[in-house]
Amino acid sequence: MDENNRPSKLQGQPADVAWADEMRPQFPILRQLVNGQPLAYLDNAATTQRPQAVIDAVSNFYARDNANVHRGAHTLGNRATAAFENARERTARFINARGADEIIFTRGTTEGINLLAHVLSASLLQPGDQVLLTEMEHHANLVPWQMLAQRHGIRILYAPVRPDATLDVPHLSDLIRHQPRIKLFAFVHISNLLGMINPAAELCAMARDRGTLTLVDAAQSAGHLPLDAQKMGCDFMVFSSHKMCGPTGIGVLYGRRELLESLPPWQGGGEMIQEVDFGRTLYAEPPYRFEAGTPNIAGAVGLHAAMDFLDCVGRARIFHHDQDLANYGYEQLTRIDGVRILGAEAGRAAILSFELSGVHPHDLVTFADQQGIALRGGHHCAQPLMRKLGLSGTTRASFYLYNTRDEIDRLVEVVRGAKKMFAF
Amino acid sequence: MGDSLQEKEKQLISEFARIHNAQECLGLLVARARKQPPLPADEKTETSKVAGCLSNLWFVPKMRDGRCFFQADSDSSIVRAIAGLLCELFSGHAPAEILAHDTHLLQQTSLDRHIASNRRNGLGRLIEKIRRFASENLAQK
Numbered sequence: 001m002d003e004n005n006r007p008s009k010l011q012g013q014p015a016d017v018a019w020a021d022e023m024r025p026q027f028p029i030l031r032q033l034v035n036g037q038p039l040a041y042l043d044n045a046a047t048t049q050r051p052q053a054v055i056d057a058v059s060n061f062y063a064r065d066n067a068n069v070h071r072g073a074h075t076l077g078n079r080a081t082a083a084f085e086n087a088r089e090r091t092a093r094f095i096n097a098r099g100a101d102e103i104i105f106t107r108g109t110t111e112g113i114n115l116l117a118h119v120l121s122a123s124l125l126q127p128g129d130q131v132l133l134t135e136m137e138h139h140a141n142l143v144p145w146q147m148l149a150q151r152h153g154i155r156i157l158y159a160p161v162r163p164d165a166t167l168d169v170p171h172l173s174d175l176i177r178h179q180p181r182i183k184l185f186a187f188v189h190i191s192n193l194l195g196m197i198n199p200a201a202e203l204c205a206m207a208r209d210r211g212t213l214t215l216v217d218a219a220q221s222a223g224h225l226p227l228d229a230q231k232m233g234c235d236f237m238v239f240s241s242h243k244m245c246g247p248t249g250i251g252v253l254y255g256r257r258e259l260l261e262s263l264p265p266w267q268g269g270g271e272m273i274q275e276v277d278f279g280r281t282l283y284a285e286p287p288y289r290f291e292a293g294t295p296n297i298a299g300a301v302g303l304h305a306a307m308d309f310l311d312c313v314g315r316a317r318i319f320h321h322d323q324d325l326a327n328y329g330y331e332q333l334t335r336i337d338g339v340r341i342l343g344a345e346a347g348r349a350a351i352l353s354f355e356l357s358g359v360h361p362h363d364l365v366t367f368a369d370q371q372g373i374a375l376r377g378g379h380h381c382a383q384p385l386m387r388k389l390g391l392s393g394t395t396r397a398s399f400y401l402y403n404t405r406d407e408i409d410r411l412v413e414v415v416r417g418a419k420k421m422f423a424f
Numbered sequence: 425m426g427d428s429l430q431e432k433e434k435q436l437i438s439e440f441a442r443i444h445n446a447q448e449c450l451g452l453l454v455a456r457a458r459k460q461p462p463l464p465a466d467e468k469t470e471t472s473k474v475a476g477c478l479s480n481l482w483f484v485p486k487m488r489d490g491r492c493f494f495q496a497d498s499d500s501s502i503v504r505a506i507a508g509l510l511c512e513l514f515s516g517h518a519p520a521e522i523l524a525h526d527t528h529l530l531q532q533t534s535l536d537r538h539i540a541s542n543r544r545n546g547l548g549r550l551i552e553k554i555r556r557f558a559s560e561n562l563a564q565k
Contacts, residue, residue, distance in 0.1 A: 035446065360500035362479050370446045378478060392480070392499070421454055422501050 019321065023313070023402045026051040030402060037372025040407040045192050045220060045351050045398035046376055047242045050306070054245055057305035061298045069297055070271065070288075080297055087300035088287070094307045095237065096228040097254055104260075104287040105295050108251035109219040110140040112238035113186070115253060115290060116215060117144040119263045124213070125183055127153030132175060132185040132212070135161040135388060138192050139381040141217050145186070157182065161385060165194045165343035172203070176210050184213045190220035193382040193394070194343040195326070195351030197221075204233040213259070219243055222252075223310060224349060224400075225319040229254055241299060246306035250299030253290070260286035267292040318401045322350035325399040325408060332412045338419060342394060350399035353380065356415060358423035361395040367418045373411060429525040432513055433532075440533035449535070453505035460508040463497035474549050479503050481546055483511075485557040491516055492558055496550065506535055507550055519558035527551065 024030050027049045032039050041049060061083060067076035069084045088100040097103060106112040125131070131145050135158050148154050157179060159172035167187075176182060185207040189200050204214045215236040218227060223244025229237055236259070240251040255263075265272050265283050269292035274282040283289045310318065329352050333339050338357035356364055361377030368375045376396045379386045386392065397411055427435070443449045463472075467484050474481040479500035486493045493515045496507035513529060514522050530536040530547065 360479055360498075360502075363500050363502050366502060367450060370450065421451070 019317070020402060020404045024404075026053070026309075027402050028052055028055070034372040034374070035370050040373045040403075040410055042397040042399060042403065042407065042411060043374045043376050044400040044403075045243070045380075045396060047248070048223065048245050048400050049402065050245055050247070050302075051309050053309050054247065054302050054305045058247055058298050058302040061301045066298070068294055083301050083304075084295065084297050087304035090304045090307050091252055094227070094311070095222070095252075095254060096230050098230065098257060101285070101287055102229075102254055102257050102260065104253040104255065104290045105300055106238070106251045106253050107249055107296070108240040108242070109217060109238045110144075112251055112253035113140055113215070113217070114144045115266045116236055116238075116255075117148045118266050119290070120184065121148050121152045121154070122264050123262065125152065125154050128155065128181060130155045130157050130179055130182045132157045132159060132172075132179075132182045132187075134159040134167055134172070134187045134198075136165075136167065136191040136194060136196070136382065136385050137186075137188055138217065138219070139383070140219075141186055141188060141215075142384065155181075159187070161388065165191075165389070166196055166347070167198055169199070169202070173206055176206055176212060182210070182212050184215060186215035186217070188217040188220070190218075190224070190349045190351070191343075191382070192220050192351065193353055193380045193385060193396070195348040195353060195398075196343045197347055197349055200234065201232050208233060220349060220351070223306075223318075224315070224322055226315045235259055241303040241306060244306055245309055247296075247299045247302035250296045250303050252303075255286070257286070260290070263290075265289045265292070269293045271295070313401060321401055322399060325403055325405065326350045326352065328405050329397065329399070329408045329411070332408060333415065336412065336415055336419065338423070339415065342389065342391075350403075351396065352398070353394045353396045355391065355394055356419060356423075359418050360422070361393045363422050364395045364415070364418045367421065368411070368414045371410070371414055371417075373407075373414055375411075429513065429517055429521055429527075433525075433527060433529055436509060436513060436529060437532045440535070443534075446537075450502070453535075454501050456508060457501040457505040460497075460504060461495075463495055467495075468497065474546055474553065478546065481507055481550065483507070483550055483553055485554070487561055491518055492522060492554075492561065494554060494557075503546070506530070506547055509533075509535075510547070510550055510554065514554050514558075519562040522558035523555060523562060 029049050030039055065076060065079040065083060067080040069081045088103045091103045092100045106115060131154055133141060133145060133156060145156050149156055157175055159175060160168045162168050187198060187203060190197050200216055207214045213235045216234040218237050218239040221227060222239035235256050237254040242248040272284055272289050272292040274284050326348055330341060330345055333341060333352060333354060339354055341352055341354045365375045365377040378393045380396055443452060463482055463484060468482045472482045472484050474483050479498050481496065481498045481503055483496045494511035496511050498504040498507060509529065
């Protein structure tokens, strides 16, 4: 599977039950009853669960190796530094960056975008320059640019979403061709609201042809399919550890080496300097230039374990399993009168965002929770798109490698039950 | 309307005391939501919206013959029912009575266990609004 192409629908794919049976015991949190029912965790687009291997890696780091990184000359300091830098190298391999110096650790996707917005405004973006976004962005890829527009006078353009909730690529291509001041095109790889997969490589190529930089928000894709930054051809990429089996509070900003070298620092402090005097400071080389202060060392160690775990399972297999669940869920849910799933049937990730006529999403989420099913209701941090689609909220079920068709059957029963109980 | 606030609260609590599980509780709330008269469309305005609630919640307070009357509506059945309970409790009472009554209705009916914390915030604001309205009308007298 090429992650940069839209996947085709897998017809009649049987659920890999044996595989899910192998996955589930590795996630201790799944071995519990919630409100008297086995937990069906279907809120993976918000955050995923952690396998024992990740929990152990974080716990062992604190139990055996904890110290501050980079300048400690003692044994623990060396171990912690090695663990932290190994995690950076592992991340580079995970997305096929050219080297570890292209990997900046952040607190997560949101911080990565804020960091980039800040440093670009202090260098490459001039007042009057344009940043192109899409209408399907998460607030994390909207608000930092709006703040920049207010502070720095840049302008924001939006590539439209079609009524079938796919990106209007011809319109987008026109914008890139005819708006010479677009300096950056920042777009989501997989929409957290719609679940639609955007053709990242195609979009990056389109921008590159016009000399426009690209930022890919890979928050929903990094843990779900093979990612290759070089093949995708993006200039920057961001993602969060907690959406791919890793700890919270750590994420990644990937940037092409040449670009990172040309960018100024974001925050000032320890770790990001080469030399400080009372009058001036020489900044460190990337990636350290962008990592002021003590980093989330245990988080990086946990992220390393998560990437090992995902690659041991196989990201192509995870994507295959996701696709099976998405297709099965789509088919089963659309059989219920009154259910409308946002987005097209094909070309989607394992995210089903739907309306149930006459039932408020939060009522459905509460009803499902009573039966041990974790869903999410609301605007999913995509209010502008919600408004454009004429909605105030949806219910979202999002799946991952430990979910099963049985859990989707339970979801379908709950939706039917909620319809009976609430619709009037 | 003769019952005191304490008596009314006791009656409402006893209605929920018969409930054995969360699903029955939800059933009772939905039944109450269905019976509750909706707010007229022209009263569902931005000003009557209660901030801080995940779903839309509208609240309209009125004074009649020295007594407060409250009405609430929501696009969520659960919120509509719980907001309706609070309005039912406090409606028909004088501002001084309302201000003297510290309600524990949500805790004593265990409804607070069935609603998410962010919904609790919105309903908490509704109680604040009821008390503020009472206080404003007490000051006017």
